[in-house]
Amino acid sequence: MSSAALKAVATDRKEQNPVVAFRNFLEKQKAQLAAALPKHMSPDRMIRLACTEFAKNPTLQKCDAISVFGSIIQASQLGLEIGVLGQAYLVPYRNNKKNTMEAQFIPGYKGLIALARRSGEVTSIETNIVYEHDTFKLTLGVDSNLVHEPYLDGDRGKARLVYGVAKFKDGGHHLEWMSISDVEKVRARSKASGSGPWVTDYEQMVRKTLIRRMANYLPMSIELNNALQVDEAVDAGKHATIDGDFVVVREDDESPASDHADLVTGEITDQRAQQEESMVSYGDLLAQVQKATSVEALDLMMDTARDLPEEQYVKIQQAADDRREVILGA
Structure with a gap:
């Protein structure tokens, strides 16, 4: 900077x-x-x-x-x-x-x-999660049939599976389903299985896992x-x-x-140019630290100082600590 x-x-x-x-x-x-x-x-x-x-x-x-x-x-x-x-x-x-x-x-x-x-070939896609207290029956074969009645009188229990149906412009459709244990296997392979949407938006990630599998059969x-x-x-x-x-x-x-x-x-x-500028701007950065008027500004300057050689960074850190005491004591 x-x-x-x-x-x-x-x-x-x-x-x-x-x-x-x-x-x-x-x-x-x-x-x-x-x-x-x-x-x-x-x-x-x-x-x-x-x-x-x-x-x-x-x-x-x-x-x-x-x-x-x-x-x-x-x-x-x-x-x-x-x-x-x-x-x-x-x-x-x-x-x-x-x-x-x-x-x-x-x-x-x-x-x-x-x-x-947006392909124009898919008229609708619906996904649903089935819970243990729901009524659910799935029959697969030449004429597949699915019945899902959500339980409405209390806690629906733990999630059992997720399914989706895509309907096509020509009147056809595709049905896909996954057990929650299969979804969890996919989650376990993810590098972000313990953070991000898998934690904050679990149900949406369950549905997306199914959509990704369905995509093999979509335009x-x-x-x-x-x-x-x-x-x-x-x-x-x-x-x-x-x-x-x-x-x-x-x-x-x-x-x-x-x-x-x-x-x-x-x-x-360009970051390389930015780094080169940081390497030669030690004096300017030190002067700015010594004149800083807020702790927030000092924190930002220390972020910039991380690109400096260690010896210069230590000196900037000491100057920032000294200036922080002045600001907080004012």
């Missing part, structure tokens, strides 16, 4: 609110966002949705802004709204190589359904195929991005130097 940007952070307390800073950053990128969105979707609405999700998730606020923006762009390319009706999620992950938090776009089960229906558009590839890559602990009509997948230990976003200026710059 440039010394001018650091000075702006140190003197403008409003910018210390990460949600305000993130909204300002997105506003500066509105033209790029509008270019990625389908004509029927508004960049202003997408920004509101993204900021709502950003405000609700403190871990997401720790992610590199460009990774969050990139995830929003991917959702926009597919025409999926973030956090609305389970269409798409912004999920924070740790990049082990860079020891940083990055955001990853993940399609929700309703997002996959929306993409399947496959480029958008649906890309969303499924991203979802499967993330489950395998990999990072996936949509590049045009293709999905690029990488491992953490193969992650290239990425762009860097300055939340204060909205400027997107």
Whole structure:
């Protein structure tokens, strides 16, 4: 981050609110966002949705802004709204190589359904979870038959299975079902089985697991195929991005130097150049630390200082500790 940007952070307390800073950053990128969105979707609405999700998730606020923006762009390319009706999620992950938090776009089960229906060949897709106190009968064969009557007089008990029915334009249909034990086997193979939507939105993840299996029998558009590839890559602990009509997948230990976003200026710059600037801006950074007027500004400066050599970082840390005592004692 440039010394001018650091000075702006140190003197403008409003910018210390990460949600305000993130909204300002997105506003500066509105033209790029509008270019990625389908004509029927508004960049202003997408920004509101993204900021709502950003405000609700403190871990997401720790992610590199460009990774969050990139995830929003991917959702926009597919025409999926973030956090609305389970269409798409912004999920924070740790990049082990860079020891940083990055955001990853993940399609929700309703997002996959929306993409399947856009083919024009699928008229409807319905998924339901069957619980132990429900009445359920499934007969498979040439003429499959399914009866499901939810229990309405109290606790429905534990989930037993999930099923879905896709109806096609030509009058045909496809029925798919999975036991919860089969769903849990899929979950166990996921690198995010103990966090993210598997914890916060379990039922939706159960339904999405079924939709992914059903997709083998559905008309496959480029958008649906890309969303499924991203979802499967993330489950395998990999990072996936949509590049045009293709999905690029990488491992953490193969992650290239990425762009860097300055939340204060909205400027997107090459990270290598940013690192080189940090290496030679020790004096400017030390001066800014010594003049800081808030603890929040000090914390941001220390984040910037992590790219410095250890000897310089230690000196910056000591100066920040001294300045923090002054600020808190004022």
